[in-house]
Amino acid sequence: MIEEDELKQQIGTKTVVLVDEDDINIEIIKQIISWNRNNRKLKDYEIRFMSDLSEGRKALNDHNKRIALLNYKKVIKYGFSKT
Numbered sequence: 001m002i003e004e005d006e007l008k009q010q011i012g013t014k015t016v017v018l019v020d021e022d023d024i025n026i027e028i029i030k031q032i033i034s035w036n037r038n039n040r041k042l043k044d045y046e047i048r049f050m051s052d053l054s055e056g057r058k059a060l061n062d063h064n065k066r067i068a069l070l071n072y073k074k075v076i077k078y079g080f081s082k083t
Helices: 026-039 042-056 062-077
Strands: 006-012 014-019
Touching: 026 042, 026 062, 042 062
Parallel strands: none
Antiparallel strands: 006 014
């Protein structure tokens, strides 16, 4: 598992987020939903998708993990950190 400090690496002026698909689980998804209530960085359809995953309406299979990973990378860019 990658440490929080290793998630972001500065390369020039761009921030590259290094996250593995195995890092995505229901707890992280719930933290993202909670964080997004205050910060409002995910679009409506993205947060609805994450909500469906956390409530079990969608399965956490490989395809859905990849989609959740994109949302995870997006919120990390805006300051999300797992607690």
